[in-house]
Amino acid sequence: MVENRKGYNILIHAIMVILCVLCLAPFVLLISASLTSENSLLADGYFFWPREFSTEAYEYLMSGDSIFKAYGVTILVTAIGTALCLLVTTMIAYPLSLPHIPGKRAISFLVFFTMLFSGGLVPSYMMWTQIFHIKNTLAALILPSLLTNGFTIMMMRSYFQINIPGEVLESARIDGAKEWYILFKVVLPMSLPILATVGVMSGITYWNSWNNNLYYVTDPNLNTIQGLMNRMLNNAQYLKQLAVADSANMSAPTASVRMAVVVLGTVPILCVYPFFQRYFVKGMTIGAVKG
Numbered sequence: 001m002v003e004n005r006k007g008y009n010i011l012i013h014a015i016m017v018i019l020c021v022l023c024l025a026p027f028v029l030l031i032s033a034s035l036t037s038e039n040s041l042l043a044d045g046y047f048f049w050p051r052e053f054s055t056e057a058y059e060y061l062m063s064g065d066s067i068f069k070a071y072g073v074t075i076l077v078t079a080i081g082t083a084l085c086l087l088v089t090t091m092i093a094y095p096l097s098l099p100h101i102p103g104k105r106a107i108s109f110l111v112f113f114t115m116l117f118s119g120g121l122v123p124s125y126m127m128w129t130q131i132f133h134i135k136n137t138l139a140a141l142i143l144p145s146l147l148t149n150g151f152t153i154m155m156m157r158s159y160f161q162i163n164i165p166g167e168v169l170e171s172a173r174i175d176g177a178k179e180w181y182i183l184f185k186v187v188l189p190m191s192l193p194i195l196a197t198v199g200v201m202s203g204i205t206y207w208n209s210w211n212n213n214l215y216y217v218t219d220p221n222l223n224t225i226q227g228l229m230n231r232m233l234n235n236a237q238y239l240k241q242l243a244v245a246d247s248a249n250m251s252a253p254t255a256s257v258r259m260a261v262v263v264l265g266t267v268p269i270l271c272v273y274p275f276f277q278r279y280f281v282k283g284m285t286i287g288a289v290k291g
Contacts, residue, residue, distance in 0.1 A: 027266075034058070034259035041255045057256035066220070066228060067264065073141070074224040078206040081142045085202040086195060088148045089156055094183055096153070097160035098169075108157075115150035125215060140216035141224060146205060152198050159194040160187065200273065207269050225265045232261055 025048075033046050037054035044051050061067045095101045096108055118124075124144060134140040164187055172182045188195065213227025223231070 030259055030266075031263055034256055034263045036256060038254075038256050054256070057260035060257055061260055061264070066223070067225075067261070069221060070223045070225040070228040071264075073138075073222055074207060074226070077138065077141045077224060078203055080138075081146060081206040082199055082203045084142065085146070085148050085152075086199055089152050089198055090183070090188070090195075092148070093153050093156035094160060094187060096157045097164070099166075111150045111153050113150075115154075121215070128216060135216050136219045136222060138222065141209070141212050141222070142206075144212050144216065146202075146209060146212065152201065156191075156194050156198060159191060164190055204269055204273075225261075229261045229265050232258055 028048055029046055032048055032050050033041060034057055035053055035055065036047075036050040037052040037056060040050070040052035040054075092107075092111070096104055096111070098104075119127075128140070128144050129135045132139075132143075134143060168186060169182060172186055177186075208226055209224070210226035210230040213222075213224050214230060217223065217227065
């Protein structure tokens with residue numbers, strides 16, 4: 001029995017190692033390609049180790065200020081958007097977790113309805129540009145479809161219902177505490193896992209978002225790193241526009257630059273995620289239980 005258990009554990013670990021290798025392989029290939037010379041990529045293709053090592057792509061990206069502007073916009077949008085997402089999601093989820101709130105069923109249905117149906121791109125574009133006039137503003141990168149969503153609201157609501165004892169809330173009310181005080185001084189300090197989970201999900205979504213940049217932004221000064229990447233990946237001519245004025249004749253290493261900009265857009269969020277992984281897993285497993 002013990003030997004069978006040991007063999008089973010070895011098999012499971014071997015499968016997990018293989019899956020990890022398969023997940024890491026594309027990133028290794030991506031980094032390798034970004035550090036390979038343009039001529040080598042065109043002649044030899046892609047390998048897991050650079051055939052002809054070169055930092056030409058990164059030097060090209062650093063020669064202008066577009067990449068730095070894009071990083072600044074992305075960091076700002078991610079920070080503001082994540083904070084607003086946590087605030088709005090909490091403001092909706094907490095009342096829905098209380099049993100005595102009138103109209104809770106109707107509001108819950110409306111939240112759930114948004115998980116199944118949406119108005120579509122054209123009505124959304126018309127609403128945001130013609131009614132709210134957010135085109136070519138920072139709000140265009142924060143508000144449309146990213147501020148919150150039904151899934152995170154339902155997940156946070158379930159967490160509040162399951163993990164925040166009703167007796168604690170009633171005790172605070174008996175002592176004269178108002179709902180705002182209870183939320184910020186009692187509920188939120190007990191809800192760090194779900195806050196970290198929603199924060200990580202929202203932060204990753206904002207960091208990786210490119211569609212709002214594509215739909216609502218034409219000002220190059222408001223490009224995010226993902227929007228810049230999308231332009232580069234879909235339009236090789238856009239690379240030439242990033243060249244410094246006094247070196248306009250310099251040929252753009254299009255293939256390696258595309259790989260390099262993907263690396264620059266992906267690595268930061270990969271470095272941050274492990275610090276929140278413990279809370280993320282706990283919040284997902286507890287908050288996903290139906291309340």
